[in-house]
Every structure is written in C-alpha cells, then in structure tokens.
Amino acid sequence: MIYTLTLNPSIDYVVQLEPFHIGELNRIQSETKFPGGKGINVSRVLKRLGIDTTALGFIGGFTGCYIEEYLQIEHNQTDFVKIKEDTRINIKLNTGKETEINAKGPEITTEEYEELKAKIRGLESGDFLILSGSIPASLPNTTYEELVQICSENDVQFIADAEGDLLKNVLPHKPFLIKPNHHELGALFNIEIHSPEEAIPYGKKLIEMGAQNVVVSMADMGAVFINKKNVLVATVPSGVLKSSVGAGDSLVAGFLAQFLKTGKYEEAFRYGVASGSATAFSIELCTKDQIEALLPQVVIKRKENGA
Numbered sequence: 001m002i003y004t005l006t007l008n009p010s011i012d013y014v015v016q017l018e019p020f021h022i023g024e025l026n027r028i029q030s031e032t033k034f035p036g037g038k039g040i041n042v043s044r045v046l047k048r049l050g051i052d053t054t055a056l057g058f059i060g061g062f063t064g065c066y067i068e069e070y071l072q073i074e075h076n077q078t079d080f081v082k083i084k085e086d087t088r089i090n091i092k093l094n095t096g097k098e099t100e101i102n103a104k105g106p107e108i109t110t111e112e113y114e115e116l117k118a119k120i121r122g123l124e125s126g127d128f129l130i131l132s133g134s135i136p137a138s139l140p141n142t143t144y145e146e147l148v149q150i151c152s153e154n155d156v157q158f159i160a161d162a163e164g165d166l167l168k169n170v171l172p173h174k175p176f177l178i179k180p181n182h183h184e185l186g187a188l189f190n191i192e193i194h195s196p197e198e199a200i201p202y203g204k205k206l207i208e209m210g211a212q213n214v215v216v217s218m219a220d221m222g223a224v225f226i227n228k229k230n231v232l233v234a235t236v237p238s239g240v241l242k243s244s245v246g247a248g249d250s251l252v253a254g255f256l257a258q259f260l261k262t263g264k265y266e267e268a269f270r271y272g273v274a275s276g277s278a279t280a281f282s283i284e285l286c287t288k289d290q291i292e293a294l295l296p297q298v299v300i301k302r303k304e305n306g307a
Helices: 038-048 061-073 110-121 143-153 164-168 182-188 196-208 247-262 265-280 288-297
Strands: 002-006 010-016 030-036 053-059 088-094 098-101 128-132 157-161 214-217 223-226 231-234 300-302
Touching: 002 038, 010 061, 030 038, 030 061, 038 053, 038 061, 038 128, 038 247, 053 061, 053 110, 110 143, 128 143, 128 247, 143 157, 157 247, 164 182, 182 196, 182 214, 196 214, 196 223, 196 231, 214 247, 214 265, 223 265, 231 265, 247 265, 265 288, 265 300
Parallel strands: 002 053, 002 128, 010 088, 128 157
Antiparallel strands: 010 030, 088 098, 214 223, 223 231, 231 300
C-alpha cells in the first residue's frame, strides 16, 4: 500500500480576477475549491493513474469534513487523525500573477501526534510513505525525522518532498526519492543554480548524503534525475502556465506510478516530468490523458559520468 502524509492540509480556494485593485471592490471571474496539501495532491493524482493510496494526516472541523468527503467521493481511501481545531483555508489568487495566502493551520496536541505515530507504526515492509510539505508550527522540527525513523525500523520505503532542514535531516535514513526544485537545492548549499548542468554536482551530493534517487525540477529549464548509476536531464513540454499549484506533487505521483509499473527509472522520470507539466498547464490536477498527450515532448538525455 502507498500512504501519503499531509500534516497541515487545507481547503485551497482558487480565484481568478483580472484586473485586481487593492482597496477596492473586486468581483471574482471564476472560482473553485478543492482539498489542498502536497500529500493529498499526490494521492489524487495516483488515483487518476489507477493506483490506490491511503491519505494520512490531521483534519478537523467543517473544513476537515469537506476534505475527507471530497477525497472519498473521488474513491480515495483516508485514515486521518481527527483533531479539535479547524483545518485551514488557503487562498490562491490568480490576477495575471499567482499570489498565495496560506493560513498558519491548527494546533496539534501531543495526544493527536501520538495517534498519528501509531498509524505510521502500523505500516509494513513493502509499503511506501510519501511525506510532503511543511509541518504545523505546534509540532517539533524533528517530526519528519521521528516518522522516517519508524519507517526505517519497519522496512518501509519513504519519499520526502520538503525544504531545508526538514529534507536534509531525513537523508541519513535513505529516502527512496527526494524532489527539491532548483531554488530549494541551491538553498541547501547556499548557492544559486541557473541550469541543469549546475544542478548535477549538488544532486550528486544528496546521493552521497543518503538519498537513493533525486529529481530536481527546474520549471521551464527542465529537470534532472540522479542516482548512483544514472544522470539524466529532461526537457519539459511547451504550454501555457495556468497554475503551478500541485505541479511538483504531480511529478512525484507520476514518477512513482510509472516506476511501480515498469521498474525503470528513465521511464519513471519521463512520466513524472510530463505529469508535472500537465498540472502546470491546467487549473486542476492532471489527468492520465493530459499526461500521455505530453509524453512525446519530454526528451531525456543521458549525461555520461555526470558530465
């Protein structure tokens, strides 16, 4: 079974209005709302690709009920910890530019956190856990480390999609996959990265630090895949960017779906890149048909010895 973990989920309220005038009445041209959170996005895309998951995390209040009901309508399995406070609402404002207004999120009690850890302890060898996104301010900074330690003890493979120390501190536990973008990769090493070629040596450092596989997403510059045997660079399809929300999560979902199907890293990488692009070119998360329509545009080049 594949499990996704979203510690601080949300309802994402996406509104389109152009032009936008601060301090005046603005009328929305279009709007939509759906469950938000990186792990939840991964679950939703994997379901569209025919792979069942169980979504874990914390939900509470009427907003939490909305998220759970929405996922279940889409036939996604859920096993959330129910908390006392309301799940947050995030605003995604499209005005010709993307502006995100993210709420802090609810307080998580010690008892609620222990309930989540008990669920993680129930995972078994052969399972996958995908840890994605930020952690609530009320949880310790070591939360991811504690959870992946449980995974290591139970021979559970895990994928980590997080930033900064949250990512760096899980590397010794040998994540199956990590997916920093080039800004996040640069921040880890206090540099700026401007091309796939510049990303390669730092991706290799992440392998040396414990990651089994690394994908560096670089927006319209493409993407890089690195493990101990492969260094691959992918082009991205051409299209009109409509929303970057969920694109990275779709890349993770597409990669894992194709890897589980074929066991081949290059095919998984190509499918992941197409999946991320398909979401970026849509207001909603990608569909299988959208992904496969873009696949022919994803060109993979193998870099010999990382050169």
